[in-house]
Every structure is written in structure tokens, then in C-alpha cells.
Amino acid sequence: MMTDPVVIVGAGAWGTALANAAAQAGRFVTLVARDPEHAGTMQAARENLRFLPGAPLHAAITVTADLGATTAARALLLVVPAQALREAARGLAHRLAPGTPVVICAKGIERTSSRFMSDVVGEELPAAVPAVLSGPSFAEDVVRGLPTAVVLACAQEETARSLAATLTSPTFRIYHGTDVRGVEIGGAAKNVLAIACGIVMGCGLGESARAAMVARGFAELMRFARALGARPETLMGLSGLGDLVLTCGSAKSRNFAFGEALGRGVPLSEASGGKLAEGAFTAAALVAMAGRHGVEMPISEAVAAIVAGEVSVEAAIGALLNRPIRAEHEII
Numbered sequence: 001m002m003t004d005p006v007v008i009v010g011a012g013a014w015g016t017a018l019a020n021a022a023a024q025a026g027r028f029v030t031l032v033a034r035d036p037e038h039a040g041t042m043q044a045a046r047e048n049l050r051f052l053p054g055a056p057l058h059a060a061i062t063v064t065a066d067l068g069a070t071t072a073a074r075a076l077l078l079v080v081p082a083q084a085l086r087e088a089a090r091g092l093a094h095r096l097a098p099g100t101p102v103v104i105c106a107k108g109i110e111r112t113s114s115r116f117m118s119d120v121v122g123e124e125l126p127a128a129v130p131a132v133l134s135g136p137s138f139a140e141d142v143v144r145g146l147p148t149a150v151v152l153a154c155a156q157e158e159t160a161r162s163l164a165a166t167l168t169s170p171t172f173r174i175y176h177g178t179d180v181r182g183v184e185i186g187g188a189a190k191n192v193l194a195i196a197c198g199i200v201m202g203c204g205l206g207e208s209a210r211a212a213m214v215a216r217g218f219a220e221l222m223r224f225a226r227a228l229g230a231r232p233e234t235l236m237g238l239s240g241l242g243d244l245v246l247t248c249g250s251a252k253s254r255n256f257a258f259g260e261a262l263g264r265g266v267p268l269s270e271a272s273g274g275k276l277a278e279g280a281f282t283a284a285a286l287v288a289m290a291g292r293h294g295v296e297m298p299i300s301e302a303v304a305a306i307v308a309g310e311v312s313v314e315a316a317i318g319a320l321l322n323r324p325i326r327a328e329h330e331i332i
């Protein structure tokens with residue numbers, strides 16, 4: 001098992017929840033916030049009042065804004081929004097020891113480059129060992145110690161196993177694997193599909209329509225993953241099916257809530273309520289990548305067009321409902 005300390009960069013909701021989970025697993029944790037004032041308040045209040053109020057920080061967590069703390073990391077978790085991951089990784093170059101595992105916890109695709117998160121880390125931190133953590137897990141549940149299961153993938157199987165063992169606990173169960181691409185595709189695409197499910201519910205189309213959306217969304221996710229060289233069984237696991245079930249079924253998901261607001265007619269500029277809805281940024285990159293690989297993703301395309309303001313919710317739903325009916329096995 002890897003020795004301490006675990007360093008977490010990004011003190012939002014997920015970084016805070018993961019800090020508590022790692023501390024529960026017996027690790028000493030340094031949580032690095034970008035904003036010194038936020039770090040100081042968290043360290044003093046022993047709570048993340050801004051992003052995850054109501055959950056006390058474990059005593060084994062130290063909060064700081066000093067990136068120098070990352071130099072001692074034996075394992076580093078990168079927990080910033082997907083579109084900020086490159087900047088955050090760049091800030092760590094020249095600090096990390098070669099071979100340091102960097103566990104990417106963001107769920108998205110970089111929209112300016114259409115790059116997956118592991119590729120961004122590969123470009124910015126070429127001496128690090130990239131790993132990806134994903135799966136059905138609301139920060140609010142994890143920080144309270146409710147039972148959760150996620151998956152951690154790294155191309156080096158032994159590193160995946162060791163990282164998972166370092167961070168796992170009876171209530172935060174980390175499975176491990178080597179299919180980095182599959183795990184990151186599941187996390188990125190489910191956010192886009194959760195927006196679609198939110199739209200369905202916000203429009204009042206009903207639970208049956210939502211179930212159809214989950215099943216057809218899963219089918220397009222599988223087509224995409226296969227074309228990108230991921231293993232289908234990865235997407236049938238926690239990152240993929242597991243996370244679709246969670247985020248397409250709960251208004252606690254920020255992506256779902258964003259879609260639901262759009263479905264209720266809230267303007268695009270207000271629909272997120274100031275919260276992070278990763279799928280809104282990832283949708284266009286996902287669809288562009290699918291296009292380059294000749295993969296049809298009609299639901300994701302509809303979401304991308306809606307969030308780009310190119311089509312109304314009503315027109316997008318009408319287009320989906322009027323697609324030709326084909327044999328189901330031809331389109332899975």
C-alpha cells in the first residue's frame with residue numbers, strides 16, 4: 001500500500017468529499033484550495049461552507065492554498081472542473097516527483113481541444129502516471145460516509161490496485177481496472193445524457209420517456225466507447241451504466257437539474273443556477289469527436305444544439321421523436 005500523504009488539488013464539493021473519504025480510509029490528507037481566503041476559512045471552520053456546507057471536515061485533513069504541498073505527494077487527486085484541468089495540471093509541472101500517480105476526478109472533455117482528461121494530463125505532466133476515478137457518487141453522500149462504489153483505472157494495473165487500496169474504505173469502495181479510456185468516457189458522457197433526462201422531466205414527458213432516454217442514451221454511449229477503443233464491459237459498470245442510473249434519476253445531479261430547468265423554460269443563461277453543469281461544456285466536444293469516428297449520438301447532439309442555443313427544447317424533442325424506427329439490435 002502507498003504511504004501518506006494524499007494531496008487533493010481542488011477544494012470544491014468533490015475535492016472536499018474525497019478528502020473526507022481518504023481520511024476515513026486512514027490517510028493524512030492535504031487539501032489544496034486555489035483561493036487562500038477559502039483555504040483559511042475552511043481550515044478554521046473545519047467545513048467547506050462555500051461548496052459543501054453542513055459536513056464537518058475530518059481531523060486528518062489540512063487545508064492550504066500552498067501548491068508547495070504537492071511536492072510531497074505520493075498520490076495526487078486532481079479535482080477541478082474539466083475545463084480548468086489543464087491550467088491546474090500546468091501549475092503542478094516541476095513540482096511533482098517523476099512517476100507520481102495523478103488521479104483525475106473531473107468528468108468531462110476539454111472543449112477547446114476535444115481532448116480527454118487523461119490526454120490533457122499526459123501533455124501537461126508527461127512524467128506523471130495518469131489514473132481516472134469515476135462512478136456514481138454524489139459529494140453530499142460521500143462526505144457523510146454513506147455507502148458508495150466507484151472505479152479507479154490506470155494503465156499500470158499494480159498502480160490502479162495500490163491507489164484503490166490507499167483510498168478505499170468500507171463505505172467508499174473503490175474497484176480498480178486498466179481501461180482508462182472507458183472510465184473517462186463513462187464519466188464525461190453521462191453528464192450530457194443527464195441533461196437530456198432533466199429536459200425530459202422538466203418538460204413533463206414522464207417517467208417512461210425518461211427510461212427510454214436512459215436506455216437509448218446508454219446505447220449511444222456504448223457505440224461511442226467501442227469506436228474509441230474502450231472496453232464495453234467498463235461502460236456496463238460503475239462509470240457508465242452506474243453513473244447514468246444515478247444522475248439521470250436524481251434532481252440532486254447538477255446536470256439533471258440544469259436540464260430540468262431548461263425543460264421548464266428557464267433561459268439558458270440562468271438554468272445552471274450558478275452551479276457547475278459539466279455536460280453543458282462537454283456536449284459539443286463529445287458530438288464533434290463522435291462525428292470524427294462516424295458514431296451517431298442523436299441524444300447528445302440534441303443536448304449540444306440546445307446548450308449552444310441553436311435549437312429550442314421543443315424542436316429538439318420533436319426531432320428525436322420523429323427519428324425512423326429501426327431494429328433495436330442494429331443501433332446498440
Ligand SMILES: NC(=O)C1=CN([C@@H]2O[C@H](COP(=O)(O)OP(=O)(O)OC[C@H]3O[C@@H](n4cnc5c(N)ncnc54)[C@H](O)[C@@H]3O)[C@@H](O)[C@H]2O)C=CC1
Pocket residue numbers: 009010011012013014015033034035051079080081082084085087088105106107108137138139140276278
Ligand atoms: N460534486 C460531485 O458530486 C461530483 C463531482 N465530480 C466532478 O468533479 C469535478 C469538480 O466538481 P465539484 O468539486 O463538484 O465542483 P465545484 O464547483 O464544487 O468546485 C470546483 C472547485 O474547483 C476549483 N477550481 C476551479 N478552477 C480551478 C483551477 N484552475 N485550479 C484549482 N482549482 C480550481 C474551484 O475554486 C472550486 O473549489 C467536476 O468535473 C465534476 O464532474 C465527480 C463526482 C462527483
Ligand SMILES: O=C(CO)COP(=O)(O)O
Pocket residue numbers: 107135136137138139191194243246247252253254255256276277278
Ligand atoms: O458525477 C456526479 C455523480 O456521480 C455528480 O453529478 P453532477 O455533477 O451532475 O452533480
